[in-house]
Amino acid sequence: MTNDQGYVVASYLVHGNLNFHKKAQDIAVGLTVGSWTDLPKVKKEQMIPHLGKVIDVKVLNHNSNEIPKALLMIGYPLVNMNPDIPSILTTVFGKLSMDGQIKLIDLHIPDSLLTQFPGPRFGIDGVRRLLGVHGRPLLMSIFKQCIGLPIHELEKEYQNQIDGHVDLIKDDEIYFRDDYAPVLKRIGTFEKRNQHHKEKTEKKVLYAVNLTGPVTQLVEQAKHLSNSGATCLLLNVAPYGFDILHRIAADPDINIPIVAHPAFTGSFYPSPYYGLSAPLLLGKLMRLSGADIVLYPSPYGSVAMPQDEALNIAKQLRCPNNIHRPAFPTPSAGIHPGLVPALYRDFRENFIINAGGGIHGHPQGTSAGGKAFSDAVQAVVSGRTLAEAAEDSGELHSAINKWGVL
């Protein structure tokens, strides 16, 4: 694509009884200069820098009885767009999103535009540096419950999670009304717990606090939380819009990692006919907008996603590029210790295991639940089976008895 540096190239999967070549031409013209063939020559010369172009049309099922489908690749001139997600999405999938069975599969964004997005401030290496943990997947736990609990109960639950050897602990994403445990109180209380733990064991923990409020105040709120001692932020990216992630990540005064929650993204990616592909939405767009850690459904567990899709998200988050740091894929939902070998086989070293029920539901409680995960992680990185490791770990043994091994 040496010739396409001046273009954002969008790939679409289109279903329908269509002339796909005509459709591609209509898109390239209709979403850029509006009309072309009827323009006088002098007008054409004026418009050509703004005209979209058809890069490729691949009909995918020539000789089948299925609904015809094709992959269209259309280039949109950079000079038509601002360097932000709303501008790009409106250009390449604004009106077009409503025009029949069409799904936005990928965006090729040239370096000159990519450099104008912040990308992760910490990324995989940065988060590892903050935690001082190398050579193994990280372990994140979720509060079993946040809503309605007073601070002293949350504090107890927090300490149980710390005692379970986890690396990160996050608020519930639905934690908006925190009247009984206001955000600054949580940060003060939990970070003190982190501090004690570090003094005792030299192990660091990050607490990802849920960033909430009017979108117009989120940057200030993020600064305020960071200045008040927060070590990590959690953001429901899709409900607030990708551009606010971009603005928080780009702000030089906000110096803590951002965990992107996939809340609401299931409204976009699961249909084969409509919306955006999961690797684009949860991989590419999250990374370039500045997420350090991205949660999403794992190939296993209770809220599952096809394995190739989950791996393609990880690929988008981690693939080397000269511009942005790699971000941590964090397969989530219904994860228990017996899934650790499968997750490690799929995602290798640089991912985060995120568990809620698989920690709190452990027969011996939350701390034992964390310990079981931690022992499972140690096992897989040192090449042992869980059965072997369970001989030395009562916690892992109990976990396997309860949930089994995949």
Next chain:
Amino acid sequence: MTNDQGYVVASYLVHGNLNFHKKAQDIAVGLTVGSWTDLPKVKKEQMIPHLGKVIDVKVLNHNSNEIPKALLMIGYPLVNMNPDIPSILTTVFGKLSMDGQIKLIDLHIPDSLLTQFPGPRFGIDGVRRLLGVHGRPLLMSIFKQCIGLPIHELEKEYQNQIDGHVDLIKDDEIYFRDDYAPVLKRIGTFEKRNQHHKEKTEKKVLYAVNLTGPVTQLVEQAKHLSNSGATCLLLNVAPYGFDILHRIAADPDINIPIVAHPAFTGSFYPSPYYGLSAPLLLGKLMRLSGADIVLYPSPYGSVAMPQDEALNIAKQLRCPNNIHRPAFPTPSAGIHPGLVPALYRDFRENFIINAGGGIHGHPQGTSAGGKAFSDAVQAVVSGRTLAEAAEDSGELHSAINKWGVL
């Protein structure tokens, strides 16, 4: 639902081989307090104000061979949410959006929460008052093209649209890079044209200028444009996020109507299995967030939507409630004068006809194209057929010759 004033009630369409009653219970508990049956009694008492409840489970196809489907209604306590769209969507459709074939169909929002949203500042009556037009649908035209054109060419096109008797003229929604015709220049130039036109004919026109930039600056930018003489704003709501529409509409210093463009919303609504229903997304949420005018695909035209869906959007925008003003439905895309009788039959008096190609593509040009629409509108409100009206209107006659009548 007298008993549900303390709840936001979400209705979901769920497909799958499921125990729908169990699924509903799992949602009500899982998306609120996390767990229930295993809680001790004292804890249950503490948690009950925060617990979701199953309002209804309707299995829709008991005795058919289709995939089983059901309508679930779940109540979420208001005390769990902030009065903003990101908080509500994360609560009722955050994690859940990724959990199988589930579509969010509707939200019942009690008055106590609804009053915390701005709603339209102008609404149907307010926009009519600004324009001084009553008793007929309004007519909006779109620039044939914005990108890449110098201000003097846009000015000429603007004047042609004015001369075509339109009530509102809007920027193209993909107009982000306006180097040749910067936004303040456009406002100054076009509003001067509006002024001249008003002096000459007493007819007012609103120009909806595209609001663009970082989401963190949109409120300030809206004020700046308003203070610089803008008479109307255009916003790509979904790409920027609904909360920014809410914040712009709620700002007392921004005293001009807002046109909501449906760009990117096709990523959410068309699938029967996933996403949000069109009446919720483009109707209810747009209105409560503060859109005065909402564009969306019409039941006819080039980018079409099922008729009942288009009418249900209009119903959501216009249905009387004691809290928010009604907003203008604006069926769009591929509209030509021959569709006016069908649109009038469907939407009656209080809607806006929005046309681009159906105006600019008129055999005698843009002004004649606007005049043809205007004459078609006059015909339908006075109970004449288009054929009758075309006897007195050469412009309408030409339009019907070109596009026909539905």
